[in-house]
Amino acid sequence: MDIQFLGTGAGQPSKVRNVSSLALKLLDEINEVWLFDCGEGTQNRILETTIRPRKISKIFITHLHGDHIFGLPGFLSSRAFQANEEQTDLDIYGPQGIKSFVLTSLRVSGSRLPYRIHFHEFDQDSLGKILETDKFTVYAEELDHTIFCVGYRVMQKDLEGTLDAERLKAAGVPFGPLFGKIKNGQDVVLEDGTEIKAADYISAPRPGKIITILGDTRKTNASVRLAVNADVLVHESTYGKGDEKIARNHGHSTNMQAAQVAAEAGAKRLLLNHISARFLSKDISQLKKDAATVFENVHVVKDLEEVEL
Numbered sequence: 661m662d663i664q665f666l667g668t669g670a671g672q673p674s675k676v677r678n679v680s681s682l683a684l685k686l687l688d689e690i691n692e693v694w695l696f697d698c699g700e701g702t703q704n705r706i707l708e709t710t711i712r713p714r715k716i717s718k719i720f721i722t723h724l725h726g727d728h729i730f731g732l733p734g735f736l737s738s739r740a741f742q743a744n745e746e747q748t749d750l751d752i753y754g755p756q757g758i759k760s761f762v763l764t765s766l767r768v769s770g771s772r773l774p775y776r777i778h779f780h781e782f783d784q785d786s787l788g789k790i791l792e793t794d795k796f797t798v799y800a801e802e803l804d805h806t807i808f809c810v811g812y813r814v815m816q817k818d819l820e821g822t823l824d825a826e827r828l829k830a831a832g833v834p835f836g837p838l839f840g841k842i843k844n845g846q847d848v849v850l851e852d853g854t855e856i857k858a859a860d861y862i863s864a865p866r867p868g869k870i871i872t873i874l875g876d877t878r879k880t881n882a883s884v885r886l887a888v889n890a891d892v893l894v895h896e897s898t899y900g901k902g903d904e905k906i907a908r909n910h911g912h913s914t915n916m917q918a919a920q921v922a923a924e925a926g927a928k929r930l931l932l933n934h935i936s937a938r939f940l941s942k943d944i945s946q947l948k949k950d951a952a953t954v955f956e957n958v959h960v961v962k963d964l965e966e967v968e969l
């Protein structure tokens with residue numbers, strides 16, 4: 661599982677940072693990629709990665725500001741042009757209005773898609789658990805921005821323990837149906853009378869990962885709730901230390917506030933994105949240094965950077 665950042669800039673593209681989008685790559689887990697936000701030019705960024713658009717099965721939108729959604733019509737249209745590839749349906753989750761934006765763009769541009777889009781729109785009153793599959797649960801909660809905006813908490817379900825086949829073989833268990841029984845937790849007795857206790861050969865279940873991806877927001881308790889014990893928190897840092905007042909006026913956060921959220925939530929790791937073009941590379945190292953005084957495991961991400969979880 662890893663996250664690849666496709667756009668890490670705030671508001672408008674710059675030469676080094678495109679507008680918001682990131683891919684949560686779940687290829688080993690479910691052979692899918694989930695996209696979070698889709699700013700203009702996201703499809704061009706995807707071309708620079710190994711991500712195949714067809715693998716993108718779900719798109720989660722945090723809010724309807726242009727720098728988070730203007731890439732959708734282009735991406736969705738290009739996704740249709742994958743020759744000789746099976747066309748797979750797509751789910752889009754986002755605030756009320758996202759369906760009308762997408763369908764209007766496709767209609768007026770005469771675009772026809774050879775696959776189906778299933779829209780899952782929500783508003784203030786229909787948040788909470790927005791998706792549950794056999795391997796993942798996704799929650800959304802309202803943040804504090806200038807328009808309705810949410811953050812997402814992606815929770816992987818606990819992973820089953822694995823069978824230690826080598827040790828079973830060594831204990832004299834013949835490969836075959838007995839392995840299946842033991843894997844299902846059943847104790848067995850071998851022909852020679854040896855008792856094999858399943859629990860001795862199955863490792864303990866491993867806790868699933870928690871990934872928190874926030875939209876634009878002022879510092880708010882909702883961010884902390886979404887990030888409780890998260891393995892990774894992706895938080896905007898539109899402003900730097902000392903800019904708290906201007907951040908508040910514009911519905912955004914500073915690096916220091918993002919670090920406070922990570923610390924209060926007990927998150928393990930903080931990745932800062934949504935970085936203003938005003939920041940030059942020396943400012944970026946300062947952003948990190950300042951934030952690290954509050955929360956040590958912090959990193960300012962770049963476009964196309966891949967972070968393993």
Ligand SMILES: [Zn+2]
Nearest residue numbers: 723725805876
């Ligand atoms: Zn915004």
